[in-house]
Amino acid sequence: MTAFGFQIDETDLGTSARCGRWTTPHGEVQTPAFMPVGTLATVKGLMPDQLREVGVQMLLGNTYHLALRPGAEVVAELGGLHSFMGWNGPILTDSGGFQVFSLARLTRIDDRQVVFRSHIDGNLFELSPEEAVRIQELLGADCIMCLDECPPHDAPAERLREAVDRTTLWAARSREAQRRDDQALFGIVQGGTDRGLRERSAEGLLRLDFPGYAVGGLSVGEESEAMYRTLDWTVPLLPADRPRYLMGVGRPIDLIEAVLRGIDLFDCVMPTRNGRNAMAFTSTGPMRLRNARFQRDERPLDADCHCPTCRQFSRGYLRHLFVSGEMLGPILLSLHNIAYYQTLLADLRTAIRQNRAREFHAAYLC
Numbered sequence: 478m479t480a481f482g483f484q485i486d487e488t489d490l491g492t493s494a495r496c497g498r499w500t501t502p503h504g505e506v507q508t509p510a511f512m513p514v515g516t517l518a519t520v521k522g523l524m525p526d527q528l529r530e531v532g533v534q535m536l537l538g539n540t541y542h543l544a545l546r547p548g549a550e551v552v553a554e555l556g557g558l559h560s561f562m563g564w565n566g567p568i569l570t571d572s573g574g575f576q577v578f579s580l581a582r583l584t585r586i587d588d589r590q591v592v593f594r595s596h597i598d599g600n601l602f603e604l605s606p607e608e609a610v611r612i613q614e615l616l617g618a619d620c621i622m623c624l625d626e627c628p629p630h631d632a633p634a635e636r637l638r639e640a641v642d643r644t645t646l647w648a649a650r651s652r653e654a655q656r657r658d659d660q661a662l663f664g665i666v667q668g669g670t671d672r673g674l675r676e677r678s679a680e681g682l683l684r685l686d687f688p689g690y691a692v693g694g695l696s697v698g699e700e701s702e703a704m705y706r707t708l709d710w711t712v713p714l715l716p717a718d719r720p721r722y723l724m725g726v727g728r729p730i731d732l733i734e735a736v737l738r739g740i741d742l743f744d745c746v747m748p749t750r751n752g753r754n755a756m757a758f759t760s761t762g763p764m765r766l767r768n769a770r771f772q773r774d775e776r777p778l779d780a781d782c783h784c785p786t787c788r789q790f791s792r793g794y795l796r797h798l799f800v801s802g803e804m805l806g807p808i809l810l811s812l813h814n815i816a817y818y819q820t821l822l823a824d825l826r827t828a829i830r831q832n833r834a835r836e837f838h839a840a841y842l843c
């Protein structure tokens with residue numbers, strides 16, 4: 478493994494929060510960090526320069542979507558994901574597993590592979606751990622994921638256990654299948670909200686000695702308390718000297734709770750998806766911009782925010798854009814929401830360096 482390194486600079490005294498620097502072939506990431514989701518090699522509506530301006534360090538791309546459209550070979554021919562999407566910072570791709578289990582029509586799964594129908598045209602596809610690695614090597618992200626099985630959160634215990642064992646088996650095969658040495662391959666801990674299964678999963682994956690570990694199977698419909706409890710059990714099982722990535726989470730409070738438990742990396746569609754639906758995260762709580770009370774509101778969205786949206790436009794104007802169906806509305810709100818998440822994580826990093834992570838959490842709740 479070349480060009481990767483993970484350095485922990487500061488550990489909070491009162492919690493398990495830590496502040497670090499993760500070096501990748503496309504630059505350094507200050508952790509804890511939030512990655513906006515660029516599903517189809519684009520963070521919807523936003524240019525790479527705009528993302529950089531509001532503090533984005535690293536992006537996520539979805540293997541399932543890119544493999545179906547335009548196809549990993551096409552991306553590779555066009556120079557790989559970084560060059561294709563005009564983002565020369567670090568990128569992470571997921572394995573496609575989550576979308577296969579949540580979006581596609583699953584037709585068969587066994588230890589060998591999963592067979593599914595595309596949500597676009599119903600065509601039949603097969604995805605094995607080896608194929609997921611091959612696709613991600615063609616895409617060329619800095620960090621790639623092992624194919625895992627993601628059963629629904631209310632699946633029976635026997636089914637969850639089967640998924641844990643299959644995920645471990647697939648992780649070993651993913652490791653074997655990896656050819657490139659300039660991509661960090663992460664294993665994904667599964668096991669729902671069952672402590673024993675999380676331990677079983679972590680134990681199996683730790684033997685494979687991955688350069689980083691992801692926690693999957695959370696934020697899939699379980700209660701927040703169940704998610705936090707699961708992190709309480711799971712994070713301490715993961716090696717302290719490797720990056721820990723909580724997949725697909727979540728709300729700002731979930732990020733803070735998880736950072737306090739020792740998570741370093743996040744991704745979630747929430748800032749962009751909510752932004753497209755006229756919902757803004759602000760320092761005074763969520764705001765629904767379609768609301769009539771904003772019609773003559775000349776104040777910025779969030780007086781504490783320095784993003785281009787808050788610097789230049791009023792709430793009244795933003796409401797007008799949404800009510801009129803103008804495309805600038807979703808663009809401006811997505812940009813602001815991403816800025817909000819980036820500022821939240823930057824403030825958390827400062828709080829950790831000052832041993833104030835607990836106070837930061839308490840202040841956020843008031």
Ligand SMILES: [Zn+2]
Pocket residue numbers: 778779782783784785786787788813814816
């Ligand atoms: Zn803003």
